[in-house]
Amino acid sequence: MEIDAPAATAAADVHQGLHSELGALRGEHPGRARNPVLKAVGLGWLEFVKPDLDRAERFARDFGFVVHERTPDRLSLRGTFSALPCLVVRRGHAARFVGPTFLAESVADVRRLARSASANVLPLGGGRAVHLTDPSGFPVRVVAGLEPPAALAEREPLALNLGTEPVRFNTPQRAPRAPAQVQRLGHVVLETTRFRRTLEWYLHTLGLIVSDFLYLDDLRDRGPTMAFLRCDLGSVPADHHTLAMHLGPRVGYVHSAYQVTDLDAVAAGGEHLADQGYRRVWGIGRHIQGSQIFDYWRDPDRMMVEHYADGDLFDSSLEPGWAPMSASGLAQWGPPVSRDFLGSTPGPGMVAALLKALGDRTNEIDQDTLKALAKAMSA
Template sequence: MSETRVDGTDVRTAHQDLHSEQGALRGEHPGRSRNPVIKVADLAWLEFEKPDLDRAEVFARDFGFGVAARTEGELWLRGTFAGSPCMVIRKGRTSRFIGPAFRAAERADLDRLARATGTAVRESDVPGGGRVVDLLDPSGFPVRVVHCGEQLPALPEQQPLLLNVGTNHRRVNATQRPPREPSRIQRLGHVVLETRVFTRALDWYLDTLGMIVSDFLFLDGQRERGPTMAFIRCDLGSVPADHHTLAMHLGPGTGYVHSAYQVTDLDSIAAGGEYLKERGYKRSWGIGRHIQGSQLFDYWRDPDRFMLEHFADGDLFTRDVEPGWAPMSTSGLAQWGPPATRDFLGASPSPQRVRDVIEALRGDNEMDPARLFGLLKAANS
C-alpha cells in the first residue's frame, strides 16, 4: 500500500527514485507486518562453533577483529564501535554456524516477546551481562533476542584518508600511503542465510521481530510465484538503518551464506585485502560495489571455509522507503567489479550440494524443479 509523506510526495514514487526501478505489483508481498510482536534494533552478534579457537583467533585478528574476551571454551570478537561484541566462537567438535542474536530496543521487549512465543527470559552469557530470549525460526536456526547490560567501550579507529576530488584539494604537500595492516572492523553489518522455506521464514522475521524489507528479488519468469530473496532491515522509524541487517534467499540447503563487517573506506578494504592475501587467505570475490545496498565489498574465506565480507559506504533507509523489486541474476549483484566467482555463488558441485538438492526436492518446502531451474538460470545470467 502506498503512503504519503507530510510534504505530499508519494512514498512509492520516492522509493523508485532512491533505489529500484520497480515497486510491488498489486497483491504482492508488502514487505512488512501490520502488527509485529516487537521491533529489534540491530544485529547483536553471530554464534559459531569451531574445534580450534587458536586458529580462529589468528584469522580473526588478521581480518581485523579485536578480542573482547577469551576463555578455554569461548572466543568473543568485537569491532571498534562501542556496544556489544559482534561474534562468539565456542569450542565444538565441528565447524558450524549456530545462529544470529538480535538486539532488543528495550528490556520490556523481551517480556513481550517471551509472552507471545511461549518462551522465557533468562540471563545472557555475553561479556557485561544482560537478558535473552531464545527462539527457533522456521528454517531451524536458533535465534536469540538480547538486551545487553554493560556496553564495550569504543576503540581507536582506522582513520579515513583525505582525498583530493576535482577542485576540492584537501591534501597538499602530503603523500598518500595507506598502511598495510588489517582492515579494522568497526561493527557487524549483516548476515545472509539460505533456506528451503523462504516465505515462512520471511514472514516470521517480519511478524516476530518487526523487520521490514528493503528489496525483493524474484526468479525470471516466475514473479507471480513471489520473491525468492529479501534484503531486510530493522524498522527504526525516522532513524536511518542499514539497507539490510538480514538477507535470506531460497535454496536447496539451509545454512549460513556469509556475514559482513563494516570498515572505514575503500582504502581500508583494499589494503586489508592485500594484508590477507600475503598471509595466504583466499579471496572469494571482490573488490566491487553492490547494487542492492550499494556497499563496497570484498569477500574472503576463513580457514574453516566460512565466508566473511569487508564492506563500506552502504545505503541507509528510514521506514518511509518501500521495497524495491528486481529479477535475480548474477550480473545484477554488482555495479562494478570482477565477475562473481563460482565460489561466491556456491555453484561448485559437491556431494553435500547434491544431497541438499535431492532432499529439498523430496521434502515439504518451497523447492520444486521449476524453482531449482530458475535458481540455476539466475546463477548463470
C-alpha cells in the same frame, strides 16, 4: 500478508526515484508486518562453533577483529565501535554456524516477545534474553539490557581530493598494508528452503522491514525469492540490510559482513589477508542492493566473511525495491562473480542437497524453482 501496490509501468517511475527502478506489482508483498511483536534495533552478534580456537583467533586478528575475551573453550571478538562483541566462537568438533542474536530496545520488549512465543525470559550477563527458533530451524536469541564496551582507537578515514574540492595538500596518501580494523558487524545472509514462512516470521516477530526483494524472472507470480531486511528505526536511518536470506536447496549460513572505515581499508586489508595466504572468494566491487564496496574471503574453516564500506542507510519511509535475481545483478562493478560465492560448485554435497530438497514436500523447492535458480545464477 499482502496489500495492493501501484502497477509497475515503463512510463512511470513507480518507486518515486528512490533506490530501485522497480516497485511492487499490484498485490505483491509489502515487505513489512502491520503489527509486529517488537521492532529489533540491531544485530548484536553471531555465534559459531569451531574445532581450533587458536586458528580461529589468528584469522580473526588478520581479518581485523579485536579479541574481547578468550578462554580455552570460548573466543569473543569485537570491532572498534562501542558495540557488543560481534562474534562468539565456541570450541566444538566440527565448524558450524549456530545462529544470530538480535537486540531489542528494552527488557520490556524481551518480556513481551517471550509471552507471545510462550518462551522463558533468561538472564544473560546483566541483561535478559529470550531464545526462539525461526521456521528454517535457526536458533534466534533476542536480548536487551547489555552494556557495550567503550570504543577503541582507529585510524580516521583517508581524506580524498574529489573533483573541484580538494582537501589534501602537500601530503601524500599512504594506506597502511595491515589488518583492516573491523568497526562493527553489519549483516548476516542465510539460505533456506522455506523462504516465505521464514520471511513472515522475521517481519512479524522482530519487526524487520524489507529494503529490496529479488525474484526469479520466470516465476515472479510465486513471489520473491530473496529479501534484504533492515531494522525499522522510524526516522533514524538503518543499514540497508541487517539480515538477508534467499531461497535455495540448503538451509544454512551463507556469509556475514563487517564494516571497515573506507575503500582503502577494504583494499589494504585484503592485501594483508592475501599476504597471509588466505583465499579471496570475490571482490573488490560495489553491490547494487545496499551499494556496499565489498570484498569476500574464506576463513580456515571455509566460512565466508565480508569486509565492506560505504553501505546504504534507509529510514522507514522507503518501500521495497524489486529486481530480478541474477548473478550479473549482484554488483555495479567488480570482477565477475565466482562460482564459490554463488555456492554453485558441483560436488557430492550439492547433489545430495538437491535430492533432499526435492524429496521434501514441506518446503518451497521443486524442479521449476531449481531450473529458475540455475538460470538466474548463470545470467
